[in-house]
Amino acid sequence: MARSVYVTGIDRGDGRQVVELGVMELLTRQVDRVGVFRPLVHDGPDRLFDLLRVRYRLSQDPATVYGMDYQEAAALQAEKGTDELVAQLVERFHRVARDYEVVLVLGTDFHATQLPEELALNARLANEFGASVISVVGGKGQPAESVRAETRNAFRAYESLGCDVLAMVANRVAPEDREVIAERLAARLPVPCYVIPDEPALSAPTVAQITQALGAEVVLGDDSGLARDALDFVFGGAMLPNFLPALTPGCLVVTPGDRADLVVGALAAHSAGTPPIAGVLLTLNERPSEEILTLAGRLAPGTPVVSVSGNSFPTAAELFSLEGKLNAATPRKAETALGLFERYVDTTDLLKRISVARTGRVTPMMFEHDLLEQARADRRRVVLPEGTEERVLRAADVLVRRDVCDLTLLGDVEVIRKKAADLGIDLKDTQLIDPAGSELRQRFAERYAELRAHKGVSVELAHDVVSDVNYFGTLMVQEGLADGMVSGSVHSTAATIRPAFEIIKTKPEASIVSSVFFMCLADRVLVYGDCAVNPDPNAEQLADIAVQSAATAARFGVEPRIAMLSYSTGTSGSGADVDKVREATKLVREAHPELKIEGPIQYDAAVEPSVAATKLPGSEVAGQATVLIFPDLNTGNNTYKAVQRSAGAVAVGPVLQGLRKPVNDLSRGALVSDIVNTVAITAIQSQPTASA
Template sequence: MARSVYVTGIARGDGRQAVELGVMELLTRQVDRVGVFRPLVHAEAPGERGADHVVELLRARYRLDLPAGDLYGLTYEEAAALQAAQGQDELVSVLVERFRALERSCQAVLVLGTDFADTNIPDELAFNARLANEFGAWVLPVVGGHDQDAAAVVAEVRNAYRAYGDLGCSTLAMIANRVVPGAKQQVLRALSAKLPVPAYVLPEELALAAPTVAQVVEATGAEVLLGDAAGLARDVRGFVFGGAMLPTFLTALTEGALVVTPGDRADLVIGSLAAHAAGSPPIAGLLLTLGQHPGPNVMALAARLAPGTPVAVVPEGSWPTAATLTHLEGKLGPASPRKAEIALGLFELHVDTAELTSRIELSRSERVTPMMFEHALLERARAQRRHIVLPEGTEERVLRSAEVLLRRNICDLTLLGEPEAVRRRAAALGITLPQPDPGTDRAQLRIVDPATSPLRQRFAELYAELRAHKGMTVELALDVVTDVSYFGTLMVQEGIADGMVSGAVHSTAATIRPAFEVIRTAPGAAIVSSVFFMCLADRVLVYGDCAVNPDPDARQLADIAIQSAETAAQFGVEPRIAMLSYSTGTSGSGADVEKVRRATELVREQRPDLLVDGPIQYDAAVDANVAATKLPGSAVAGRATVLIFPDLNTGNNTYKAVQRSAGAVAVGPVLQGLRKPVNDLSRGALVEDIVHTVAITAIQARTATDRTAAVHAGTEQ
């Protein structure tokens, strides 16, 4: 039977969506078939079962392929009518039946309790407790601490624990959420001393409470005149109502504020956008009242001043508009992926996820899905936090990735670029980059300008020494090291950063050449090569080399195979190496086949501990039925995990064909053979690609550190 967790509360405003998202993350790390069930849902219209924004977020983010209708029980209206006609026992019976239907197709189910918002359900706490018991689910109560002192929060949590316990529930843990940050430690100490189950305290996170511009537009029924999707996703951190003259008005602007002003105040419209363009300060957008549309000349200038910044218009005046905005709070949903990352970062920073996972008692799936592999990367990177440098500090995708990496506490980062330009670009994109705060356990960010850094002279002297045989001087090197790729590589070489990821806008050559010149190949590696992790529906395969070496000879091919096997093992894939060719075994001949045959022999000579076979065709390598016919008795055929292609043409085309045709997730390229990790991105890399590549680099950095320590220990002995 599936293990289920029932997340519930005691009142509105507890912000439990962040906890629901965090628990879903834990479940999907362990098993590949996780369901979500909302017993009662609000109807969008009478007689309709509306889509719930949290359920839809979880469906999209965790790629749930379950029918949408299976994730809901009844609408609140249906439930109230059923209970009035046939009693609560019948209502519970119907909900249990629908839950069991979903549970049968899942290994775990996350249940989202009622929301205490105009539900017509008497004694909702008792109702949630009964459902949790009938479902056989752990209960995870969330108590809101918004605007309460520490003593009140502690009392509320203890009362909730007793209430659910008295109703027969098995309590997984207790969570106090939205607690005043300064009261967190006091609340945590008191709860830890007074409760027999784990207690976690999540402080108030203003970025979660802030609505987005898109939510403001929805709530006010505004018409969007200007603005792109990224602009509409910006957080609204305050409101500035414009009525004063421009000089006075400009002094009232604050970062992330939404300017609310009559649409005929062209001076305030242009003044606000000009201030935003200058970064003093960047605003969320403008909401124009009284239904007044600025003239075409004003709108044309607005579009040029701050492209992407939202400008919307509402028919009401400032007073009714303010009344609508006063109680508007942020919410998690499919349209707010940034808030989901913020919520996960908050959950992972303040909840002992290992402890919570162990209490749920899930057995990890043997099958490894793409999502489970991605989760494992982030988990390992977070567990031993490294410092990664990202040279492309003003690139949008890099900035969005940096926000995710820092929020999720995955690694410390250095962004290269002029600090004011980096922060201005981030603010224009609605991205919040934290200020350095070494006193916390949060991932830290530094922004470094190579041209003005105190490290410039030191790096120039080092580079001149390394390249003296090529005629390099310190004077010339002072210019070379202002290049962000060289500066970042030298940071890694000198141990100031543990690894580097670049290539979102730079070419592969620009990323890798400095590494060849400065970091160089690792001991025992003949060449630098690459692999892709190909995440198929039920397994992860390693493809090499698909990005670096056009036509390796037999010795180089053997080196690629050995390096790829080591990389596979490093990331939890048991290496079984297939040396690919257009023929299997002794069935073919020719120079290309002989190269692969010789490379296979070299692998066996150099690493007799590795399982390797070749030449072998792709189908015989991965399909057990084909293998039984073409290469019976092979320990690799039919179950290969590391597939080595004879040349770059074959490897690059194959990985792209599998990625596009089979729907595989391709993670990489991951460079191997360097003494310290530097990884290249595709210039079409998505934000999630950059996040995963940084996590891989952080894990590689840990392995490189361990390897160096082992060498030093052996030398000392």
């Protein structure tokens, strides 16, 4: 029988989707196959399940997710009683449970359900499903004492009905009350109570949601602009000098369509970043002239301008009734929600209480989850020299929303702010530095001249060199102002790592700098080295790469079993290339007898047990290798790309190893997710326990 977790509440408006999403995130870190079951559902799209399906790549047939709709449930309960209703829902739940390792159950929503004693129904279903309960209590707009009382009462209610209550969650509480509520509930409840503050960005509708709700027409803007959260509404009626000071970050400007001065003024303020706005909503079915719209599009490309036919007053009434929803079309809200959950919930303790044993398989999603969790556990600062690059800004947005690490972006600060504003990204918690005008420039010039004095570098020359973002970022790492650096989305590998060779240099125990890729296959993670740095390492260098790669693998939770790859296995071949691998294997065994290593060995014998049984029977590495060391860059680079493209593997890297402090290079084709993963890896490498 699958382990089940039942997330429920006591009333509507508790924002429970944050908890449901957070629990799903925890479960998918542990097991590969997580099922979802919603006993009762309203007509229409299920936005949360759509989000879970897309985000976690669920293959579950949507028809199996739902027990029955509320109307059918109410009729069945009225005609045949609660026992029959529960019996049918239990039967449908078990159809899901038998196919999955764990099931997340989404309780009823207490909204127009026509079901008497709905809390008791949720409790009974949880018991019949054999599910443990996480109960959520909404605290928005309530004083601290009311939140505490409701949370205690909810716990007593579910416990008295026989439920195994894992934890309580007080959600959407006033931020200033969070700590005192948490302290007092901890003293009064026998189970953990997590207190999550209200986050306006979660309840704020996006411009796209507003456009859809009002039946508005998009006059200007792109998908990125329409995805912005409308954190506030500012209604234009005053003259421009009085109007501009009223603008607030993330506000949606609502103005009659014939006020071209306010439209242009608001967009000009956005372009200058003072402040960035969500967009402009035109009323009265009026539009500025084509000339004004052309100017508007040039002032703030991508910023949405939408038009409705009504006047400002009824439009305002509709706007204030709208609330943002988590769904598949709002991935940034999902990142914000997960960031809140992970910041205020002790996820390690909650996982222990859920008692879901980790599966032996490691999927790409599990590996990526673990990276973020490890990085978050000991917060570091990572500097990103390519601060004006869109992909880097989007990655920074994810990292900040998920509370993974502190960030410094380098580049022209005004350009960074403008690009961030155009993308709807809030950089208030991110450090921005322009190397050209930074007060650190002279200090770094003197330090670089000192380090490169043997090459004849003067302070004057160094002053020019350190204005380069990669040199500046590397010096930030060297001087302890950042813990690691990630670059390369628009710079070459040489431009990224040359400053590290000159300034940070290699660890005493490392003879060279090398790299690995984490190759995330469907059911495991393999480590490939070296696929990015050293063209043709000799035996001593190849041995060094193997030892470094084993340490990196262990640091990231992959038990190192090293295969030294060649075109022959064991003693079956000879020649200079095979002899190099054989010698490297011997060197590793002599220096590190604790490491499991085999070589020379062919790739198929390294990873396929049936082949290993024939070619190297009895080997503790053959057939189960996790760290695969290639004899040269040509072989390694081509192999990793072939596996990535042909097997659909997720390749995370290259991760540099051997430097005194972490600097990592990105592919110039790196996706936002690649950048997020590489930053997390860099943060982990910089943590005190890191040996990579």
